[in-house]
Amino acid sequence: MTTITTKATITTRTVAYPADGLTMLGHLALPAGGGRRPAVLVGPEGTGLSDVERGRADALAELGYVALAFDLHGGRYLDDPEEMLARCLPLLADPDRMRGIGRAALDVLRTEPRTDPDRIAAVGYGTGGAIGLELGRDGAGLRAIGTVNALTTGRPGEAAHIRCPVWAGVGSEDPIMAPAQRDAFTAEMQAAGVDWRLTVYGGALHAFHHPPVDHPTVPGVGHHPRHARRAWRDVVDLLAECLPVTEDPGA
Template sequence: MTAVTTRTVAYPADGLTMTGHLALPSGSGRRPGVLLGPEGPGISDVLRRRADALAELGYVALAFDINGGRWFADPREMLAYVTPMLADPDRMRGIGRAALDVLRAEPRTDPDRIAAVGYGTGGAIALELGRAGEDLRVIGTVNALTTGRPGEAARIRCPVWAGVGSEDPIMPPAQRDAFAAEMRAAGLDWRLVVYGGAQHAFHHPSDPHAVVPGVAYHPRQAGRAWRDVVGLLDECLPVTG
């Protein structure tokens, strides 16, 4: 592992001032970039640590914001905010593109070698960037098997990997089937990994005081999903030099 440098970056998107977390690897040369999307509540320390871990592996990682620097502790408040966003592909693309522009403009980033990896809402945004035809090397999502507007998945120019818990009530088997059908129809290089016994947000340590049915941390499968994400990046976007 190598030393990393981190800083907060502010940028406009969706009529808000977004606050992202940028993690840079040691050295001075250009490195591949990873756009890292958060779940609906916003950027957490867990996501920041993931960005830092990716920088330790040699990536320029930007954990991007979707809520204007806010953290929604109340699930009802979060859903009231993100549900209209998830129903508006153009809005999601605007949020994602603004963050992508920040990552590409970073001098340490190789602008031609960028991946988009997201969790929940952030994963849906990563997929929409692909459907918009953005130049990405790979898209990875966890808990985000969202389908797009008819035919637009054919614009995706890279492999797609998705992970989901087998017991996730928000992404049930019917949603998995719809996602798989969209990927097949577009003729993409895609994978879907189902993590047995895991519910929604299984990758994120739960707040014991905020119990939400169908949402639970699964430490074993969380570790496996993270290793799968790292392996995906190593396959499709290896750090060289």
């Protein structure tokens, strides 16, 4: 399935690809021009790919990146918290499944002709952020990893495979990523010698970056508009530092 939309400065299309026994439907956004550009893999919250992540991919394309917002649930958005947890909790407990979903999306992004395959970053939220971290622990050649609400730890010793800067953001009042989880994550990063940063946004809950939704959510979720804007600026700054936009005119 391919749906192509052209805006003033970017082109977007839906891309279908297999992963986790499903047909995933990702959202690819391409910047203006014709040369190869650095690229960003964008991972969604556990509810799945929505217009929020599509919009983030579009915004990155406006900044000059090739961006793929990847799918988690075979084209579905899980607005029932029980259904979402029933799928995501086993997934988050299985690094190999997470890596499989991430690798499939990364392959799509790498094979896009506009992508410079040597300059790719992963930015993710919640479950999508955990997948980005697992790609790093699996040794994927990423230039940066950024996560919000995803301070997940991996199997012993595998964080040493992360060879790029890692930035993580979390709300101070997030009950899902509580202080003990923050401490475990930062201890893992430090022990592995990773170039890591953690930003704690005061007063923010889980998924503070996500606009309010019109369906039930798990406890501890809440939007914080000011910190949402700050977290996006922090993501953009990470990419500007580690993955500056330059075009390969010969591609």
